[in-house]
Structures are given as C-alpha cells and as structure tokens.
Amino acid sequence: MARHLPLPPPRPVVHPLRTSDPARSTVHRLSHHRMRVTIDHEPLAGVTPAMLLWWFRHIGDSLTYAGQQMSGYLAWHPLDHIRWELARPAPGGGAGEGARYRIVEAFGRRDDFYVDSVERVEKLDETGIRLVRRIAGIQVFQLEHTWSAGREGTHYVSVMDLGSGSPLMAPVNRHLTSRVFPEAMARAWVVHNVEEVGVLEHLLPGLVPAEGG
Template sequence: MALPVLFPFRSRDTARVSHRRFPHGRRRVTIDHEPLAGVTPSELMDWFGSIGQTMEYGGEVVPRYLAWHPLDHVRWELARPAPGGGAAEGARFRIVEQFAGRPDHRIDVVDRVEKLDETGIRLVQRVAGIVVLQLEHTWSAGRDRTHYVSVLDLGARSPWLSGVNRLLQRRFPDPMVDAWITHNIEEVGLLEHLIPRLRPARTDSPSAARQAG
C-alpha cells in the first residue's frame, strides 16, 4: 500500500548524530533528535504499544505503521504477543522496511521488546542469549515537548562473536546505516504530526459547545 506523504520530513541537520566504533567490529550510532513539540512520553509509549492499530490518514483508515513513514515502511506484525498480551514488554515485533525506498536497503527482522514504558522502548536481537543488535529510543519530558534519543548498537561485545559482527557489517554496511539515520530522523519527526491526530476531540471547545446547543 503506497501512501502519500502528507507531512514534511525533518532534515538531517535537525539532529545531532554520532558514530562510534569499538573492538571486534561493534558499531554504535546515536541520534539526538530535535525535541518533539506537543508530544508527551506517555503518548510515545502508547504509540508503540498500539502500532498495530489503524488511524485516519489522508481521508482513509490505514495501518499506523504505514502512515509513520509512507515511503520506507513495508509491514509490521506482532510475531509474538507479550506475556500479558499485545505489543508490550516481552512481545516480538516483525519489522519490514527499506530505507530510502531502496530494495538493497531492505530489512525483514524479528525483534524482542525488552523494554516499553514512559521512558522509552528497547528492541533486541540475540544469538545464544547474547545481544548482537539493539535499538533503543529514550524519552524525557520537557516544557511542552519531549526530548528523544535513538541509539543503534550493531554487534556483540564478546570477542568470541567477532564473526557474527563481521556478518552484521556485511548485512548492514555503512551506506545502509547512513540511510537508516535519515529514515530514523524522518520517522521520529513525523510523530509530531501523527500523534496529535489520535487524540479524542475536545468536548469543551467553543465549536463543540455550539454543536451541543
């Protein structure tokens, strides 16, 4: 389903991006986003916890995940519900995306949600119980805005898994990681436009009062 782009994408220069390389081929990308105006941490938690639902977008009812990035998002599935049900801590998300809309930048992964609360979400992949890929978004409230930081860790810390890290470097080469950075800045910025559309209409507004009268 190809959706129109209704809201402007943020540009790369709106965020502070840092890259670090560690022993055994491990990499880390940190994106310190421009704060989200008019969005609260609890709304961000609700967004991720209900990402499998639909919303009104461009006069149609569409999957929220596709509206979140109309050009790059392909599919989202709840591969396994959380122990208490739904898209909460302990669930597994299947995520299909292609960064910059390029087939050679396509991912199709299943991540375990190891954290989801009002401070952020952490998505993890493990090999033999050891973390080899982790994406963590953290949020903190400011005055009428929320500070949002994304950290992508690629590779295991253990020297015994340096071979896995080499495979990850081939699977996620630097040009693909760079395309993901742009993608992440764009999708985080769109939350400023999408989340307010999910709020219930106020019944104490002047227009609502006129309709009631």
C-alpha cells in the same frame, strides 16, 4: 535477508519530513567490529512521553491517514515502511513489554537497504523502548529509543548497537557490520529514523486518547 515482501506504493506525504542534521547524529566503529549509531532528535512539540508509550503499544492499530484506512506503522513513515506484525504477544497480551515485533522496511525505498527482522521488546514504559535481537542467546542487535519531557517538547534519543561485546563474536560482528548492515545502511537509517520520529509530532496529537496524553 529475504526480500519476499514487495515495497508498496508510497502513501501521501502529508507533512514535510524532517531532514537530518549531521551534528545531531554519530556513527562509531567500536572494538570487535561493533558499530553504534546515535541520534539526538530535535524536540517533539506537542508530544508527551505518555503519548509515545501509547503509540508503541498501538503501532499496528488501524487509523485514517490522508483519507485512507491503514495501520499506524504505514502512516508513521509513508515512504519506507512495508509491514509491522506482532510476531508474539507480550505475556499480558498485546504489543507491550515482552512482545516480539516483526519490522519490514526499506530505508530510502532502496532494495539494498531492506530490513525484515523480528526483535523482542525488552523494555517499554514512559521513558522509552528497547528492542533486542539475539542469536543462540547472544545479543547481536539493540535499538533503544529514550524520551523525556522538555521545555520545547519531548526529548527523544535513538541508539542502535550492532554486534556483541564478546571478542569471540568478532567474526559474526564483522559480517553483520560489513554485509548485513554496513555503514552506508546505518547512515541511511539515520535519515529514515529522523524522518519517522519527526512524523510523530504531527501524527500523535489528536490521535492518542486523553488518558495517553
């Protein structure tokens, strides 16, 4: 992937970042050189599913973080996030279902774990968000975050699927999971995703309007 956006200086880490628990994540190699990465996050105290829905619809909005004005995306992970763009609005406008998100980030602030990708939002409601990328109409990437209310806070699960289930796509899958997004990068993403999801516990309460809670 082209590395044309420089990594900005890190923003202040206002709240301690969560550490990943190996028992709560898995990286599985599947048939036809596919890979699936699953994270069962610790509950998000003080966060509701409605807050998460609001957040993903307003991820590019400006907010005040550590005394500075910046996009919500940059505050979401103060070290790794580089840029978020609404590459294409949803049919009804904005960043809702049917929109295309451009996401630029570098896991662990490492250049070899740099991502600059555009995905379509194929689902966004109070149960979760699903981002999909296709090549020639064939799905090669899916990232789904699902959430639900629990006794200790919102239960949040992330599942990333790399590669197509078609045997004909095995060579493409092999390239994807060995060169573009290899297992080392997938494991770095686990650390990154655990950290950014944990930030929501501190970022959203007090930020989301009452109707989003």
